[in-house]
Amino acid sequence: MLNFTIRRILGMIPTLLLISVVCFTVIQMQPGSFVDQYLDDPRVTKETVANITRQLGLDQPLWVQYLTWMKGIVTQGDFGFSFASGRPVSSLIWERLGWTVFLALLTLLVSWAIAVPLGIYTALNRYSKRSAALNFFGYVSLATPDFLVALLLIALVLKWGGSNVGGLFSPQFIDAPWSAAKVLDLMNHLWIPMIAIGLEGVAGLMRQMRASMLDVTGQDYVRTARAKGLAERQVMWKHAVRNAVNPLISLAGLSLPSLISGTIIASIVLNLPTIGPFLYDSLLNKDQYVAMTLLLFSALLLLIGNLLSDLALAWADPRVRFE
Amino acid sequence: MRRPTPLALITLTLMTAALAGTAHAAPKKISGYGTLGVTTGKQGGTYTLPLGDSPQSLFYYGVIDNNLGLVSQQLFDGLLEFNLATYKLEPALAESYTVSDGGTTYTFKLRQDVKWSDGQTFDADDVVFTYKNIIMNPEARAGDAASFKLDGKPVEISRVNQYTVKFELPRPSPAFLLQMRSFIMPKHKLLKFSEEGGAKPSDINGAWPTNSPESDVVGTGPFKLATYTAGQKVTLVRNPNYWKVDAAGTRLPYLDRLEFLIIRDPQAQVAQFLAGNLDQLNVSGAQFPDLKGKEVAGAPFKIMRSTALFGSPPFVAYNFDAKDPALAKVFSDVRFRRAMQGALNRERIIDTVYNGLASLPGHGVAPINKQWYANTKAQLGSFNVAATGQALDAMGLSKKNSAGIRLLPGGKPLEFDLTYATDSSTYPAMATIIQSDFAKAGVKVNLRGILNSKLFSTGLSGDWEMILHGFGDQPDPELRKPIWQPGGALYYWHRSLQPAKDGDKPNIAKMAAWEKDIYTIFEKAATTTNVGERKALYTRWQLLFAQNLPVTPIAKPENIGAVSNKYGNYVYNLGVIPGYNPVPLIYQK
Numbered sequence: 001m002l003n004f005t006i007r008r009i010l011g012m013i014p015t016l017l018l019i020s021v022v023c024f025t026v027i028q029m030q031p032g033s034f035v036d037q038y039l040d041d042p043r044v045t046k047e048t049v050a051n052i053t054r055q056l057g058l059d060q061p062l063w064v065q066y067l068t069w070m071k072g073i074v075t076q077g078d079f080g081f082s083f084a085s086g087r088p089v090s091s092l093i094w095e096r097l098g099w100t101v102f103l104a105l106l107t108l109l110v111s112w113a114i115a116v117p118l119g120i121y122t123a124l125n126r127y128s129k130r131s132a133a134l135n136f137f138g139y140v141s142l143a144t145p146d147f148l149v150a151l152l153l154i155a156l157v158l159k160w161g162g163s164n165v166g167g168l169f170s171p172q173f174i175d176a177p178w179s180a181a182k183v184l185d186l187m188n189h190l191w192i193p194m195i196a197i198g199l200e201g202v203a204g205l206m207r208q209m210r211a212s213m214l215d216v217t218g219q220d221y222v223r224t225a226r227a228k229g230l231a232e233r234q235v236m237w238k239h240a241v242r243n244a245v246n247p248l249i250s251l252a253g254l255s256l257p258s259l260i261s262g263t264i265i266a267s268i269v270l271n272l273p274t275i276g277p278f279l280y281d282s283l284l285n286k287d288q289y290v291a292m293t294l295l296l297f298s299a300l301l302l303l304i305g306n307l308l309s310d311l312a313l314a315w316a317d318p319r320v321r322f323e
Numbered sequence: 324m325r326r327p328t329p330l331a332l333i334t335l336t337l338m339t340a341a342l343a344g345t346a347h348a349a350p351k352k353i354s355g356y357g358t359l360g361v362t363t364g365k366q367g368g369t370y371t372l373p374l375g376d377s378p379q380s381l382f383y384y385g386v387i388d389n390n391l392g393l394v395s396q397q398l399f400d401g402l403l404e405f406n407l408a409t410y411k412l413e414p415a416l417a418e419s420y421t422v423s424d425g426g427t428t429y430t431f432k433l434r435q436d437v438k439w440s441d442g443q444t445f446d447a448d449d450v451v452f453t454y455k456n457i458i459m460n461p462e463a464r465a466g467d468a469a470s471f472k473l474d475g476k477p478v479e480i481s482r483v484n485q486y487t488v489k490f491e492l493p494r495p496s497p498a499f500l501l502q503m504r505s506f507i508m509p510k511h512k513l514l515k516f517s518e519e520g521g522a523k524p525s526d527i528n529g530a531w532p533t534n535s536p537e538s539d540v541v542g543t544g545p546f547k548l549a550t551y552t553a554g555q556k557v558t559l560v561r562n563p564n565y566w567k568v569d570a571a572g573t574r575l576p577y578l579d580r581l582e583f584l585i586i587r588d589p590q591a592q593v594a595q596f597l598a599g600n601l602d603q604l605n606v607s608g609a610q611f612p613d614l615k616g617k618e619v620a621g622a623p624f625k626i627m628r629s630t631a632l633f634g635s636p637p638f639v640a641y642n643f644d645a646k647d648p649a650l651a652k653v654f655s656d657v658r659f660r661r662a663m664q665g666a667l668n669r670e671r672i673i674d675t676v677y678n679g680l681a682s683l684p685g686h687g688v689a690p691i692n693k694q695w696y697a698n699t700k701a702q703l704g705s706f707n708v709a710a711t712g713q714a715l716d717a718m719g720l721s722k723k724n725s726a727g728i729r730l731l732p733g734g735k736p737l738e739f740d741l742t743y744a745t746d747s748s749t750y751p752a753m754a755t756i757i758q759s760d761f762a763k764a765g766v767k768v769n770l771r772g773i774l775n776s777k778l779f780s781t782g783l784s785g786d787w788e789m790i791l792h793g794f795g796d797q798p799d800p801e802l803r804k805p806i807w808q809p810g811g812a813l814y815y816w817h818r819s820l821q822p823a824k825d826g827d828k829p830n831i832a833k834m835a836a837w838e839k840d841i842y843t844i845f846e847k848a849a850t851t852t853n854v855g856e857r858k859a860l861y862t863r864w865q866l867l868f869a870q871n872l873p874v875t876p877i878a879k880p881e882n883i884g885a886v887s888n889k890y891g892n893y894v895y896n897l898g899v900i901p902g903y904n905p906v907p908l909i910y911q912k
Contacts, residue, residue, distance in 0.1 A: 036776075039780050046812070047461055051461055051462055051525075055462070085379040085386070085533060086379075086385065086529055086532060154594050155594075162598065165591070165597075167586075174552050175556055268587050271588065
């Protein structure tokens with residue numbers, strides 16, 4: 001197992017290198033330059049443009065830019081600096097990472113806690129009216145973009161005279177020290193992003209779980225379990241669900257990169273202080289080291305997510321372990 | 324009652340003398356804004372404004388960033404500022420100034436009672452430091468080095484004594500005073516980032532990054548930085564040392580706290596305003612009806628309309644140097660531009676796109692700008708597609724193909740792209756109206772949408788045929804010289820006039836006669852100090868503009884601001900206009 005893990009981790013290095021080259025190339029192919037956004041300011045002359053270009057190292061050949069960046073990462077763990085703010089990329093990401101991870105994990109947790117039981121329920125009661133209603137709800141929420149749900153919720157809250165429309169806190173709590181009131185205020189704001197972002201996940205996962213459960217309940221070993229006289233509850237939870245949940249574990253691993261890029265629009269609409277909008281801006285303005293670091297980070301998360309889900313699968317599924 | 328002792332009497336006399344001696348150093352009294360509805364307010368309260376994104380730095384001259392500008396405006400002051408009602412320049416950190424030597428020497432006497440928000444004394448050293456190491460430093464990304472070089476020669480700044488600074492210009496420049504609105508920075512905090520302090524000239528851009536301690540960011544403005552929470556909020560608190568008082572002598576600002584909530588999405592800003600989390604919001608004509616409806620229905624806010632001086636009136640431009648030579652020839656022909664103006668339905672655009680909250684435009688000068696505006700309304704003509712058709716026929720564009728599109732002399736159809744911004748609240752609707760009206764005149768327009776942020780760079784690149792764009796109006800036409808003077812850095816509809824290097828002479832030989840006229844007018848006005856002569860020159864420019872239409876202005880949008888009923892003394896401000904800051908007057912009722 002340890003051997004397997006180490007081999008997988010070493011295998012990530014060439015993959016990441018390749019990804020970094022691809023990211024760099026794609027960003028360079030985007031027309032225009034970082035300096036473009038400043039051109040309509042009357043203070044900016046051709047000389048200013050030349051100076052900024054030189055200060056940012058954009059006058060260097062592309063391969064030099066790439067190698068300098070890579071060298072910084074390998075030798076000093078330095079991921080370059082943001083053109084916009086002049087600060088190291090890593091500190092800028094660090095600033096936003098806390099809330100991003102918190103929100104992503106919470107949504108993941110909430111959507112799992114809701115989706116898995118619902119999936120099981122709809123699979124077991126395939127033809128009931130309630131299942132049909134739940135399935136319909138699943139289709140609708142899968143088809144509704146998260147930002148639209150967010151906008152609808154905001155409109156609803158406004159109509160009810162609420163003031164928790166976006167953000168994570170009321171203005172007066174943003175820079176206040178932690179207190180019971182602040183936590184309460186957070187809870188009061190949190191449910192909107194949870195529903196808006198989580199809903200899509202719930203619908204997808206629920207349908208996954210339902211399909212997988214339907215698959216499993218038709219299997220021979222379930223019939224055998226029933227035939228040998230096990231209680232229905234035991235058949236379901238120990239034999240069916242246990243097997244049906246495996247594909248979902250792989251799925252969870254794949255959802256790790258959505259930490260960064262998953263909810264850009266919803267984050268903008270809901271005004272969440274996460275990494276998504278940061279990535280969006282860096283791509284629009286060609287703030288290349290920020291964009292590259294985030295894309296690379298996202299790729300790394302995907303690889304790690306895969307590894308983790310493989311490990312989790314091995315833990316959950318003896319068949320994987322014994323192979 | 325005890326009789327005063329001789330000693331006490333002497334002390335009293337001395338104190339009176341001291342007071343009399345420093346009488347000229349009194350704080351600036353802000354009064355006379357009754358026309359703007361300004362009354363005496365009371366101290367206290369918190370006022371919350373939106374910020375479109377996190378500021379990228381806390382150092383104003385290190386990054387060109389509108390959000391940083393909005394915050395900086397409350398933290399710093401310039402030597403001069405605008406009168407809020409008349410837009411005339413008046414003293415700010417400078418208490419008075421004199422112009423001598425035929426308009427080439429400007430001497431500023433500074434206020435003596437001004438303190439930085441950390442208690443240090445503000446004096447001439449700060450001013451000289453700011454101009455020498457920051458504003459005139461070509462490596463400072465948001466500096467303004469180009470404005471301090473006249474005909475290639477630098478402006479010299481020197482310290483006369485602790486409270487006097489002197490600028491010596493190589494030639495007279497009547498708009499020079501407008502540059503004196505630039506924010507002055509504290510030398511004692513920034514010296515280590517400057518060339519004078521031994522750093523590289525470009526190191527100044529690294530001053531005050533967003534994670535620097537709040538106490539480092541020191542200014543003379545009405546507020547000082549209290550906290551910055553990344554991605555969420557910037558909080559400023561009252562600067563007790565501020566140098567302005569109201570009519571009654573109460574020290575400004577009235578507010579205790581000024582908060583900026585970082586909200587990126589304009590719709591989310593409206594939602595936060597409606598929810599009462601924001602106290603003021605600038606809105607567009609498109610958002611007006613909904614908010615006005617809520618106001619009328621009793622919502623606790625007011626929507627204020629004001630005729631705007633600042634703000635960007637949209638125009639359409641045709642590329643004189645279009646890649647297709649046949650199109651370039653037609654676009655360069657003034658008859659074509661005038662004819663197409665007749666197919667530009669300004670009234671409909673004002674009605675439907677701006678909900679009536681716009682008026683007919685000026686030519687390069689806002690109609691409310693009483694000092695410089697020349698009435699060019701007659702030249703705007705009226706909407707008449709039939710007349711456009713006749714004018715195009717008269718130009719020799721009368722042949723049409725089977726689809727009803729006019730044919731160019733080479734036989735190709737008169738068809739071109741209109742480049743506009745898709746992520747704007749007004750441009751897409753305008754583009755569609757133009758497209759359908761031009762089609763009625765037999766001119767086919769294809770819409771080419773791009774991002775607002777790329778509009779200008781696309782203009783400069785020359786890769787467009789017709790463009791929908793806007794440049795902000797300013798109080799003095801001299802400030803807009805790079806835009807409206809043929810061959811200027813921003814005169815992008817006729818790029819072949821631009822010199823190879825900034826500051827060189829443009830390609831005058833290639834200019835049309837009227838362009839040469841406008842060019843000379845701007846050259847002359849830039850060195851004429853006589854106000855009457857300048858007015859005559861700029862009037863002639865506006866008429867030439869209106870007749871020859873280098874660009875065709877469409878409308879001048881009004882400024883609309885929404886403000887919560889909890890606050891008094893609200894005066895509209897567009898955003899970052901250094902020297903125009905009405906926030907110190909706002910008070911919580």
